[in-house]
Amino acid sequence: MKRYIYIFLATLCTGLGLAGTFLPVLPTTPFLLLAIFLYMRSSKAGVKMILRNRYLAPYVKSYFSRRGIPVAILVRTLFLLWITIGACIIWATDNLYMRLFLLLVAVGVTLHLVGKREKLN
Numbered sequence: 001m002k003r004y005i006y007i008f009l010a011t012l013c014t015g016l017g018l019a020g021t022f023l024p025v026l027p028t029t030p031f032l033l034l035a036i037f038l039y040m041r042s043s044k045a046g047v048k049m050i051l052r053n054r055y056l057a058p059y060v061k062s063y064f065s066r067r068g069i070p071v072a073i074l075v076r077t078l079f080l081l082w083i084t085i086g087a088c089i090i091w092a093t094d095n096l097y098m099r100l101f102l103l104l105v106a107v108g109v110t111l112h113l114v115g116k117r118e119k120l121n
Contacts, residue, residue: 003042010038010046014056021055022080029059036060068118078110 013035020026032050039046050056062070069077085106089099 006038006042007046010035010042013038014046014050017056017059021059021076023084029063032056032060033063062118069113069116070118074113074117077113081106081109 013031016026017028017031017035020028020031036047036050039050050060058070058073062068062073085102089102093099093102
């Protein structure tokens with residue numbers, strides 16, 4: 001029974017990680033790392049599925065290698081971040097303080113991610 005619960009939770013985390021590749025409000029890498037942790041305790045095929053997936057593997061492999069975020073992923077992530085938060089600033093709220101807060105979050109996340117970019121030799 002425990003194995004099936006782990007598989008369910010790992011699959012859920014994988015789905016959230018996949019959604020995070022398109023929605024910058026969901027953190028992709030932590031969900032995928034949690035999914036691998038759960039799959040390691042329940043399904044070796046699940047681990048292989050993530051590590052062989054052309055969309056999900058770069059997030060996890062770059063984390064394990066400590067090389068940093070590949071530039072292509074960084075650019076895509078920042079693009080989606082600014083599109084999403086920009087849309088929220090423009091259409092989701094009329095409150096000036098909330099708009100400023102969202103702007104500060106976007107700037108903070110951008111600075112954090114740029115600091116984690118792939119190191120070039």
